[in-house]
Amino acid sequence: MTTMLFDSEKIQSLRTQEPQHPWRRRTPKFTWSVALAVVIPALIAGYFLFATAIPDPIVIIIIYLPLQLLAAGVAAAVSKGKNGVADAFIYVLAIGGSIFSLVILISLIVTLFINGLKAVSVSFLTQNNFYISPSTSLEYGGVAHAVLGTLLIVFISMLVAIPVGIATAIYVTEVRGRAVPYVRFFVQAMSGVPSVVAGLFILTVLILTGAMGPSAFAGGLAYAILMLPTVARTAEEVLRLIPEDLRTGALALGSTRARTVLQVVLPAAKTGIVTAIVLGMARVVGETAPLVLVTGTSDATVYNPFNSPIAALPTYIFGNVAQPFPDAVTRAWGAALVLIIIVAILFVIARIIGRGKVK
Amino acid sequence: MAGTEVMRDLQSAATSHRGDRIFNRTITALAFTALAVLAGITVFLGAQAVPVFQTLGISYLTTTAWDLTTTPPQAGIFGMLYGSVLLSVIGLVIAIPAALLLAIFMVFLAPPALAKVLTNVVDLMAAIPSVIIGLWAFYILNPVAEEWEILLNQYLGFIPIFQNNSGNFLGTPFIAGFVLAIMMIPIITAVSREVLARTPPELINASESLGGSLWTMLRYVALPYGRGGIVGGIMLGLGRALGETIAIFFVLKIVFDTNWYQIIESGGGSVASLIVSKFGEASAGLEIQLLLAAGFFLFVLTLIVNVIANLIVSRTGRLQR
Numbered sequence: 001m002t003t004m005l006f007d008s009e010k011i012q013s014l015r016t017q018e019p020q021h022p023w024r025r026r027t028p029k030f031t032w033s034v035a036l037a038v039v040i041p042a043l044i045a046g047y048f049l050f051a052t053a054i055p056d057p058i059v060i061i062i063i064y065l066p067l068q069l070l071a072a073g074v075a076a077a078v079s080k081g082k083n084g085v086a087d088a089f090i091y092v093l094a095i096g097g098s099i100f101s102l103v104i105l106i107s108l109i110v111t112l113f114i115n116g117l118k119a120v121s122v123s124f125l126t127q128n129n130f131y132i133s134p135s136t137s138l139e140y141g142g143v144a145h146a147v148l149g150t151l152l153i154v155f156i157s158m159l160v161a162i163p164v165g166i167a168t169a170i171y172v173t174e175v176r177g178r179a180v181p182y183v184r185f186f187v188q189a190m191s192g193v194p195s196v197v198a199g200l201f202i203l204t205v206l207i208l209t210g211a212m213g214p215s216a217f218a219g220g221l222a223y224a225i226l227m228l229p230t231v232a233r234t235a236e237e238v239l240r241l242i243p244e245d246l247r248t249g250a251l252a253l254g255s256t257r258a259r260t261v262l263q264v265v266l267p268a269a270k271t272g273i274v275t276a277i278v279l280g281m282a283r284v285v286g287e288t289a290p291l292v293l294v295t296g297t298s299d300a301t302v303y304n305p306f307n308s309p310i311a312a313l314p315t316y317i318f319g320n321v322a323q324p325f326p327d328a329v330t331r332a333w334g335a336a337l338v339l340i341i342i343v344a345i346l347f348v349i350a351r352i353i354g355r356g357k358v359k
Numbered sequence: 360m361a362g363t364e365v366m367r368d369l370q371s372a373a374t375s376h377r378g379d380r381i382f383n384r385t386i387t388a389l390a391f392t393a394l395a396v397l398a399g400i401t402v403f404l405g406a407q408a409v410p411v412f413q414t415l416g417i418s419y420l421t422t423t424a425w426d427l428t429t430t431p432p433q434a435g436i437f438g439m440l441y442g443s444v445l446l447s448v449i450g451l452v453i454a455i456p457a458a459l460l461l462a463i464f465m466v467f468l469a470p471p472a473l474a475k476v477l478t479n480v481v482d483l484m485a486a487i488p489s490v491i492i493g494l495w496a497f498y499i500l501n502p503v504a505e506e507w508e509i510l511l512n513q514y515l516g517f518i519p520i521f522q523n524n525s526g527n528f529l530g531t532p533f534i535a536g537f538v539l540a541i542m543m544i545p546i547i548t549a550v551s552r553e554v555l556a557r558t559p560p561e562l563i564n565a566s567e568s569l570g571g572s573l574w575t576m577l578r579y580v581a582l583p584y585g586r587g588g589i590v591g592g593i594m595l596g597l598g599r600a601l602g603e604t605i606a607i608f609f610v611l612k613i614v615f616d617t618n619w620y621q622i623i624e625s626g627g628g629s630v631a632s633l634i635v636s637k638f639g640e641a642s643a644g645l646e647i648q649l650l651l652a653a654g655f656f657l658f659v660l661t662l663i664v665n666v667i668a669n670l671i672v673s674r675t676g677r678l679q680r
Contacts, residue, residue, distance in 0.1 A: 097460025192665030194602025286488020
């Protein structure tokens with residue numbers, strides 16, 4: 001024992017060492033060839049883009065991309081030898097693929113703000129659509145009724161999905177019954193239910209049977225189907241992080257299992273549970289298909305969740321997108337902007353809470 | 360291990376308490392809600408499919424038609440089911456390379472700060488509601504994609520899939536597939552990024568110390584290691600794509616005539632969008648039942664894809680732990 005050949009701690013530190021990534025090592029020759037490999041194809045492609053009539057997509061795909069690959073390959077061959085050529089191709093393709101996704105996302109966000117801000121005003125945020133036709137100018141009418149409707153529907157879905165979702169998580173992490181693998185499997189399967197199918201289910205059970213008409217309550221139940229798996233899975237992950245000592249400690253002090261869960265485990269996981277709830281809200285708030293099927297739509301502000309069709313932001317956007325009137329389309333963009341800001345706020349809240357939890 | 364045994368003893372001792380039994384039973388009952396919902400969907404939508412089959416027989420699944428004014432009414436969703444699969448395949452062809460390259464860039468190439476930004480970007484992309492993607496695709500993507508399609512037709516029109524006879528390049532499977540790709544990219548990227556990031560550093564270091572380059576490391580270490588997870592992520596993306604409704608509704612012209620392969624020809628099919636597009640005008644009992652039956656088959660299809668995806672993901676997750 002005393003004459004150990006290898007220092008086991010040192011070996012351990014080597015084992016877990018961060019990879020060195022030798023392909024990141026830079027020499028002056030490398031830097032120069034990369035710079036040339038970036039600039040030359042860009043200049044040539046720029047010439048074709050602006051000085052010739054060849055369509056842009058053809059320039060990018062037929063001229064720029066092969067040229068960039070060739071240049072990167074040559075640069076790699078010069079500075080790193082022939083083993084570097086494949087690496088250079090990967091670099092070019094990976095950066096290209098990332099730019100492709102980024103361009104789409106930036107286009108989405110930018111057009112959303114440019115078009116949405118045309119519609120957003122104080123009246124747009126505070127009025128409903130009651131006296132509004134698709135051709136009414138933008139000074140009148142707004143999405144207040146749709147925002148209220150969305151909040152009401154999401155609130156109803158929370159009343160159902162949060163207790164059930166957290167109970168599911170408690171079953172998996174605290175009760176630990178025999179059916180744990182099955183319960184987890186069903187929750188995972190449920191997370192794949194298409195939103196339109198959730199809507200059809202509620203439609204069949206509640207509306208076609210005549211139990212109730214299109215309403216916020218029906219929409220809330222459809223949303224709950226979509227929200228439940230998110231809440232259950234996130235809450236389960238959070239409860240797993242609670243140290244076992246807390247549970248054994250509480251039991252050792254003579255507390256019952258129910259009190260252990262309700263007064264020790266859940267309070268300890270409070271912020272994580274809130275994160276799970278917020279993520280569940282963000283998951284459903286923009287879902288459109290179920291609402292098209294089960295809430296109908298309304299131009300007035302509706303407070304009664306049971307007996308009246310109700311407007312919501314997604315259905316408001318849905319109804320205005322393909323209207324032949326430019327102002328109606330602008331309303332759709334405005335409502336989309338409001339919706340994405342609500343989603344963004346929910347995610348920021350989840351992030352902030354989540355960050356506090358890690359410490 | 361002793362800890363779990365103690366825990367088990369404590370549990371059995373504690374569950375003898377009456378309040379605890381009630382607590383346990385309540386929680387257990389609630390935990391089976393997911394199963395109840397899945398069973399409910401199967402029973403209620405399946406029950407609606409029965410009369411449809413009694414009226415139309417198997418032709419509901421094997422033909423493509425939607426004419427309820429004739430007697431007997433003609434209806435078949437084969438073109439819609441096929442269309443859903445075709446759109447998903449187009450989406451996957453675009454999304455898999457884009458998502459994998461993005462994941463590789465984030466894990467192995469990008470500076471850590473940039474990788475963090477990109478992670479948030481991917482999360483943001485996943486969070487955009489599909490109705491907003493549909494709105495964007497209808498007004499912003501459509502004209503751009505039309506230009507691409509005309510070019511494809513002009514230069515590659517001799518390939519059958521790029522034929523277009525109508526001269527209308529809007530409402531095509533290509534545009535709808537592209538929209539699906541936008542929705543699949545964040546899912547596939549997120550899962551791939553996670554499995555690639557879990558490649559054991561000692562394997563990467565070993566590959567490097569043997570003189571391996573980035574390419575050999577990816578080819579022989581990282582990609583084989585993460586293969587199961589990546590395939591699972593792709594299947595999850597596929598499940599999302601098959602069930603996507605609203606965005607497709609805006610960009611695809613639904614026609615009841617199976618569009619087999621002409622991806623830049625106007626008109627195609629999608630089960631999910633069919634349901635929403637026909638729901639507004641559906642009045643009589645039969646048409647609603649037809650749509651509910653379509654929903655039932657959509658549910659079965661996505662359930663199978665998702666179960667396979669989750670099995671793959673969880674199995675690789677266990678292997679790697």
